[in-house]
Amino acid sequence: MLDYEPLALSAGPYLDLQCDGGPRLMGSECLECGHRLFPVAAVCPNCMSDQLKPLPLSREGKVYSFTVLRQAPPGFDSPSIISYVDLREGVRVFTHLDMLPHQAKCDMVVHLKVVDPKIDKFGRKVLQFKFAPIGGAQ
Amino acid sequence: MRKVSIIGTGMMRFMKRDTVNMVDFAWPVVRSAILEAGVDPKSIGAAYCGSAASGSMPGQRVLKRLGLTGIPISNVEGACSSSAIALRHAALAVATGECDIALAFGVDQLNLAGKTLVHRTEDWDFANGLAMPGLYAMRAQRYMHDYGVTIEQLTKIAVKSKKYGALNPWAHFQQEVTPEQVMNARMVADPFTVLHCCPRSDGASAVVVCASDIAHRFSSKPVQIVASIQRSGKMMTGFRDMTMPESTQRAARELYEQSGLGPEDIDICEVHDAFTVNELLYSDALGFSKPGEAVQLLEDGDFDIGGRIPLNISGGLVSRGHPIGPTGIAQIVEMTYQLQGRGDKRQVEGAKLAMTHVTGGGVAGLDHGAVTIHILGV
Numbered sequence: 313m314l315d316y317e318p319l320a321l322s323a324g325p326y327l328d329l330q331c332d333g334g335p336r337l338m339g340s341e342c343l344e345c346g347h348r349l350f351p352v353a354a355v356c357p358n359c360m361s362d363q364l365k366p367l368p369l370s371r372e373g374k375v376y377s378f379t380v381l382r383q384a385p386p387g388f389d390s391p392s393i394i395s396y397v398d399l400r401e402g403v404r405v406f407t408h409l410d411m412l413p414h415q416a417k418c419d420m421v422v423h424l425k426v427v428d429p430k431i432d433k434f435g436r437k438v439l440q441f442k443f444a445p446i447g448g449a450q
Numbered sequence: 451m452r453k454v455s456i457i458g459t460g461m462m463r464f465m466k467r468d469t470v471n472m473v474d475f476a477w478p479v480v481r482s483a484i485l486e487a488g489v490d491p492k493s494i495g496a497a498y499c500g501s502a503a504s505g506s507m508p509g510q511r512v513l514k515r516l517g518l519t520g521i522p523i524s525n526v527e528g529a530c531s532s533s534a535i536a537l538r539h540a541a542l543a544v545a546t547g548e549c550d551i552a553l554a555f556g557v558d559q560l561n562l563a564g565k566t567l568v569h570r571t572e573d574w575d576f577a578n579g580l581a582m583p584g585l586y587a588m589r590a591q592r593y594m595h596d597y598g599v600t601i602e603q604l605t606k607i608a609v610k611s612k613k614y615g616a617l618n619p620w621a622h623f624q625q626e627v628t629p630e631q632v633m634n635a636r637m638v639a640d641p642f643t644v645l646h647c648c649p650r651s652d653g654a655s656a657v658v659v660c661a662s663d664i665a666h667r668f669s670s671k672p673v674q675i676v677a678s679i680q681r682s683g684k685m686m687t688g689f690r691d692m693t694m695p696e697s698t699q700r701a702a703r704e705l706y707e708q709s710g711l712g713p714e715d716i717d718i719c720e721v722h723d724a725f726t727v728n729e730l731l732y733s734d735a736l737g738f739s740k741p742g743e744a745v746q747l748l749e750d751g752d753f754d755i756g757g758r759i760p761l762n763i764s765g766g767l768v769s770r771g772h773p774i775g776p777t778g779i780a781q782i783v784e785m786t787y788q789l790q791g792r793g794d795k796r797q798v799e800g801a802k803l804a805m806t807h808v809t810g811g812g813v814a815g816l817d818h819g820a821v822t823i824h825i826l827g828v
Contacts, residue, residue, distance in 0.1 A: 347687070348687070348688070349687035350574075350687070351574055357685045357687065357815070376592065376689070376692070377588040377589070377591045377592040377595075377692060378588060378591060379584050379587035379588050379590075379591055379639045379640050379641075380637075380639065380640045381579070381581060381583070381584045381587075381638075381639050382636075382637050382638055382639065383638065384579055384581070385579055385580075385581050387579075388579040392579055394579060394580060394584050394588070395588070396588060396692075398689055402688050402689065403687060403688060404687070404688060404689055404690070406574060406575035406578060406580060406814070407578070408578070408579065413640070418591060418592060418595040419595075434571070438577060438578055438579075439578055439579065
């Protein structure tokens with residue numbers, strides 16, 4: 313079982329960089345009820361079981377929605393394109409989009425891209441990945 | 451349980467008030483509610499203070515100025531729902547017989563609180579750069595995508611809000627705007643310019659409630675709390691429909707079931723319009739319209755004075771302002787005015803049943819941390 317970090321933001325628990333075939337996100341799947349979620353969790357919010365297994369997630373997803381934050385919170389680039397991206401496993405990931413603002417559309421297909429992390433005010437690495445359009449920013 | 455009525459209201463103009471201590475602007479509002487009720491202050495059996503950004507014990511800090519101490523004072527935090535929850539608890543204290551008269555008020559001084567309202571480091575979404583305008587902007591983007599709503603239509607909501615705010619002496623913004631001014635204002639989070647967003651306000655609001663069977667001793671036109679509900683959003687990790695706020699929809703359905711009323715019975719409503727698109731989202735969720743059809747009510751003038759369900763005739767959060775803690779009771783005060791015929795230039799004639807709806811908070815995984823809905827009647 314993975315060690316649980318209350319704030320699963322440091323590399324490892326939610327981002328598997330060593331995977332064959334490229335980096336991938338890691339979620340959790342409950343062994344009791346099958347509930348799936350991102351990021352990795354120590355307890356199931358559906359049935360309260362603490363028996364969860366790591367769940368490797370697809371590298372490709374679909375933009376459910378997005379916006380261009382013209383004044384992002386401290387520590388993030390302005391503008392930032394923030395988004396909820398839906399993955400085939402049935403989980404939704406809050407992420408940033410690596411594209412130009414005019415490219416962002418609901419339902420567009422995007423793929424995982426590891427980026428240089430930001431350091432938040434607590435000195436932790438955040439935002440180590442984004443989702444990018446097939447073919448890149450244009 | 452006993453029936454409960456509102457017999458006194460206190461309100462002030464919401465605006466930037468960062469040069470005085472909040473206690474100094476809050477106590478006159480509480481005092482005016484007690485004076486309007488005409489109750490002996492010593493007969494108030496319990497007090498509830500809703501506040502989200504004022505630290506520990508704002509209730510005691512305000513009430514000690516008035517000597518309203520010794521009674522149970524409960525401080526309630528539920529983000530934007532704080533004072534609506536405070537009112538609910540005051541009403542429950544009366545309904546259960548704990549006391550005959552209770553006070554509920556809200557206070558916050560947002561302009562002296564931190565810059566970022568929500569910064570929860572344990573929440574993935576917020577730790578990675580989500581902000582409340584961004585969350586609602588994403589709801590707007592999907593609503594526009596799913597239902598073909600245009601930016602011009604959202605702009606009409608901002609224009610409507612400012613039009614009615616201009617009629618409300620308590621409103622933070624009291625100037626009308628043109629669609630061009632809304633469209634050309636500074637962009638915050640697409641599709642919202644700053645005129646689609648509620649301002650950061652400071653202020654206080656208060657009501658006195660009592661058992662309905664004694665209300666006529668104090669008020670010639672008491673307003674009854676016909677129904678009240680408070681819920682939290684459900685933790686969901688999968689594909690949530692962001693165009694349908696589940697906690698509001700669920701709470702409204704339960705409230706209608708409890709009260710035997712339906713959306714068609716409500717004459718006027720204040721919804722939690724922190725951003726323009728909320729009027730559409732919550733009209734659908736409260737059942738005033740079918741999913742995706744609220745924009746037709748907007749276009750037909752049904753959200754205006756004289757329309758089917760006048761919505762946020764106070765100017766709403768977008769124009770009256772949104773100090774967080776006091777917002778829920780500000781809605782209650784506004785609807786009390788309307789039901790008592792004290793709406794002045796914004797009076798909706800013949801309003802008998804009014805609804806207030808306020809959500810609360812950004813907690814990732816929940817559509818909202820809290821939702822509180824009240825139905826008031828005369």
